[in-house]
Amino acid sequence: MNTTRTRYGTGYRFLTIGIAGWMTVVIVAGLVLSIPRLNILEESARNLYFHVPMWFALMAGMIVSAVYSARYLMKPTLERDVRAEQAALVAMLFGVLGLITGMVWARFTWYVGTGKWWNFDPKQSMTAVQLMVFAAYFVLRSSIDEPRKRGRIAAVYNLFAVAIAPFLLYVLPRQLESLHPGGEGSPAFSQTDLAPEMRMVFYPAVIGFIALFWWIYTQRVRLRLAEERLADG
Amino acid sequence: MDWLHGAWAVFQKDLRLELRTRYAINALLLFVVSSLLLVAFAIGTGQVGERVASALLWVVIVFAGAVGLGRAFVAEEERGTVLLLQLHLRPSMVYAGKLLFNVLLVGAMNAIAAVGFVLVLGLEVEAVGLLAATLALGALGLAGAMTLLSAIIARAASGGPLLPVLAFPLLIPLLLTVVRVTQRALLLGASAGPWDASAGDLVTLGAYAGVVITASVLLFDYVWND
Amino acid sequence: MQAPITPTDSTDAAVYDSVWAAIPDAPPVGLETVMLQQDKLYVVLAVVLIIWFGVLFFLFRTDRRLAQLEDDLDARPEREDTFGA
DSSP, X not given: OOOOOOOOOHHHHHHHXXXXXXXXXXXXHHHHSOOOOOTTTXXXXXXXXXXXXXXXXXXXXXXXXXXXXXXXXXXXOHHHHHHHXXXXXXXXXXXXXXXXXXXHHHHTXXXXXXXXXXXXXXHHHHHHHHHHHHHHHHHHHHTOOSXXXXXXXXXXXXXXXXXXXXXXXXXXXXXXXXXXXXXXXXXXXXXXXSOHHHXXXXXXXXXXXXXXXXXXXXXXXXXXXXXXXXXXX | OOHHHHXXXXXXXXXXXXXXXXXXXXXXXXXXXXXXXXXXXXXXXXXXXXXXXXXXXXXHXXXXXXXXXXXXXXXXXXXXXXXXXXXXXXXXXXXXXXXXXXXXXXXXXXXXXXXXXHHHTTOOOSOHHHHHHHHXXXXXXXXXXXXXHHHHHHHSSSOTTHHHXXXXXXHHHHHHHHHHHHHHHHOTTOSSOHHHHHHHHHHHHHXXXXXXXXXHHHHHHHHHOO | OOOOSSGGGGGOHHHHXXXXXXXXXXXXXXXXXXXXXXXXXHHHHHHHHHHHHHHHHHHHHHHHHHHHHHXXXXXXXXXXXXXXX
16 A cells, blocks of 8 residues: 655644644633633633633544545545544544543532532533444454455444434434533523633634644654554565 | 346345345344343333333344344355345445345334333333334334444454444434433323424434435445445 | 423523532532632643643553654664665
């Protein structure tokens, strides 16, 4: 299989330095700048800058993985398969982090005194299901030895899961109550509808974490392609 | 050979083979009956609420589907008839034939499972028509998803235990909706008519089946052809 | 947890108030004694640390793969620099 030589030049290096600086500013601003005071949330509202972008990074990973799965089916190259695989892997990392941080945030904010860690929130459940899909994707990959067949079958499963994913968006919120904004009766941010001074940090945080996803993802792609090139001799 | 004729031929072939060996039918039937007995024994003589009953019914159906429907394409690989089908028929014909057979199989299984549950657990059905519609739409969605997944399984090395792993996350939207409608069909004295309350959910079920089957038709070529 | 059967009663804000707006009277115990200090700022600290450790975990995994890659490179029969030494 022909491996495309992917050199990452000075542009890439400058971008990664930029991401590192950007994220540093986001973390400092997120912890230091003042925020409007809400009753139950108090200072924990700052988690908006750190917990919510996990979900955006997960979405970015899902989209990148699906796009490269579709492109692999159009024209199978090793690079496209590696990109679909690694995007799913890094998306899983952010999905797990989003799940755990969400559990910690809810446990010590809304569920103080109840001892509840898991609450069947729609977004929580959706993330859990998506993680199950990715886990199944990797189990499927590991069960096929021949690389071309592995790439093709895994891409089909990935795209099949993507086709069904919108139903989760529609079905789960009708079944379950939500802490998250957007759902009716949610006490989390609906009253404030995200204060302007929080937007100033929130949007850069989302961009920063998506960029961080991209950095880790491209790093993994480089690693995998280098491994394949070495294996080919 | 025109498209419908080809798909029908695949369906007839599968049906005839099945009637000869009765492997899938017997396996599914036994699975449903034995899990029904397990549920009945585990619950004992106590009364079960409609919420738990509908959840149990669909969990049994989904498990039976995941265990029993994996054979469709694996059998072709084992008999070595894949190449023959690949040569003579377009992929969409094969998919349509297999889908039709699976829908029939799951539909029959759903009917048996539902009747068994109602009799064994002593449930009263408020809206028989709604329950039947749910079982039919559920069968369509379940068979639609499982047909493509069983084709995927046939390509992977370790067939058996992989199918539930692949299927369950994708079946969650179906399961949640179906359980809710079944619950309404069993619930006595619902304030609004169960049909009116379930209209949105039935549309969801229909859309799920439609999306699953459309996606399968689009993706099946890549699984089927080497 | 009982899910609402009809979608209409999920718009009822009172249902949610009873779930979330209840500020407990009992003094916090266990982990909560720590987490609720400083206006719940420690919750933010916990979340930031979890993300940091998650990214670190991934970095270490990538690092191990790179080390393996370097070992394989060393084990490869010399080709380019045969006449150098």
